Amino acid sequence: MPANTPSPTAEDFTTMLGMVTGGFVSQITAAFAELNIAHHLSGKPQPAAYVAEQEHADAAATYRLLRAGVTLGLVTHTAGEFAATPLLGTLLPGAPHSLGHLARAWAAPGHWQPWGAFTQVVRSGSAQVESALGCSIFEYFTKNVDEGMLFSKAVTDLSTPVIAEAVPVLDVRATRTVADLGGANGAFVLSLMAAHPHLRGSVVELPHAVPDARAEAERRGLAERFSAVEGDFFEEVPSADLYLLKFILHDWSDEENVRLLRNCRDSLTPGGRLAIVEIVLGEAADPGIGALMDLTMMTMLPGRERSLAEFDALLADAGLRRSKLTHLQAPYAVIEAQAV
Numbered sequence: 001m002p003a004n005t006p007s008p009t010a011e012d013f014t015t016m017l018g019m020v021t022g023g024f025v026s027q028i029t030a031a032f033a034e035l036n037i038a039h040h041l042s043g044k045p046q047p048a049a050y051v052a053e054q055e056h057a058d059a060a061a062t063y064r065l066l067r068a069g070v071t072l073g074l075v076t077h078t079a080g081e082f083a084a085t086p087l088l089g090t091l092l093p094g095a096p097h098s099l100g101h102l103a104r105a106w107a108a109p110g111h112w113q114p115w116g117a118f119t120q121v122v123r124s125g126s127a128q129v130e131s132a133l134g135c136s137i138f139e140y141f142t143k144n145v146d147e148g149m150l151f152s153k154a155v156t157d158l159s160t161p162v163i164a165e166a167v168p169v170l171d172v173r174a175t176r177t178v179a180d181l182g183g184a185n186g187a188f189v190l191s192l193m194a195a196h197p198h199l200r201g202s203v204v205e206l207p208h209a210v211p212d213a214r215a216e217a218e219r220r221g222l223a224e225r226f227s228a229v230e231g232d233f234f235e236e237v238p239s240a241d242l243y244l245l246k247f248i249l250h251d252w253s254d255e256e257n258v259r260l261l262r263n264c265r266d267s268l269t270p271g272g273r274l275a276i277v278e279i280v281l282g283e284a285a286d287p288g289i290g291a292l293m294d295l296t297m298m299t300m301l302p303g304r305e306r307s308l309a310e311f312d313a314l315l316a317d318a319g320l321r322r323s324k325l326t327h328l329q330a331p332y333a334v335i336e337a338q339a340v
């Protein structure tokens with residue numbers, strides 16, 4: 001050990017053992033979610049055999065899973081029965097901020113296999129999705145539809161509280177038209193339209209996502225003020241007073257983002273603006289949870305999470321400037337930008 005590096009303590013070894021078993025923990029939380037254990041224990045404590053019976057699972061293996069759940073603080077054990085803790089409630093689907101779909105999606109093969117080559121990602125500096133899955137993650141999801149749908153639900157769960165915080169931040173009194181670029185099912189623009197009846201909204205999406213966006217607008221009773229447009233935002237974007245770009249820039253390289261942002265700049269109506277919703281990384285001394293999220297972008301996609309200075313540089317390269325910054329619940333923020 002070099003003289004200027006303090007020796008690890010026994011506590012450090014315990015902490016590291018917890019980190020080394022982190023992969024087990026991801027699979028354990030995924031199994032808790034998959035086997036609906038939060039639901040099965042929500043009414044009252046139950047023996048492992050009850051959970052096993054509900055899920056057609058092996059009783060002895062379910063007991064061992066639940067016992068490990070005690071170690072992790074997901075359940076407690078008294079007199080032969082397991083009881084849910086509040087921590088387990090975070091996996092209940094439908095609960096606000098639920099992480100149940102995400103626990104399953106990140107432990108499923110589409111993410112798990114590329115992460116298995118993570119050191120190679122670092123050595124090579126590029127995602128290893130092609131070698132792990134034989135195609136990009138988006139192609140993989142079109143071939144593995146159930147996993148693709150699971151991932152969409154996970155993203156929706158993450159998005160719902162962020163959208164609820166972002167909508168009141170946006171001053172749309174002088175705005176008439178809003179385009180949600182890569183808006184998936186349109187949850188963001190439709191939430192904004194619901195709050196502001198004078199707005200007309202659209203989603204610009206790849207063909208596969210368009211029917212979902214139309215159905216969501218119908219479901220919310222907003223179809224008359226809404227259109228779902230098939231398009232490639234790297235080619236062109238329709239004219240609008242406000243572009244929403246939520247969880248888009250982190251998917252792409254700087255060069256790709258500058259192309260997309262220039263398209264926005266060219267098609268903005270006079271006085272219009274962009275609202276970018278992303279993780280904003282803290283500085284290197286205190287980067288926060290976003291630095292971990294950044295590594296899933298590095299493993300799965302050409303994208304990255306960025307600091308505020310990096311967003312500002314992208315905007316400047318596209319002829320835009322940041323006009324407002326609003327921090328949401330960490331690590332998210334809304335960055336508003338206008339043409340220079």
Ligand SMILES: C[S@@+](CC[C@H](N)C(=O)[O-])C[C@H]1O[C@@H](n2cnc3c(N)ncnc32)[C@H](O)[C@@H]1O
Binds near residue numbers: 155156204232233251
């Ligand atoms: C990470 S998701 C974000 C979805 C949504 N904005 C949200 O925050 O939940 C990226 C979205 O961009 C869409 N997308 C990818 N490439 C696109 C392109 N070239 N043109 C339009 N949409 C695209 C994808 O279909 C996907 O729905």
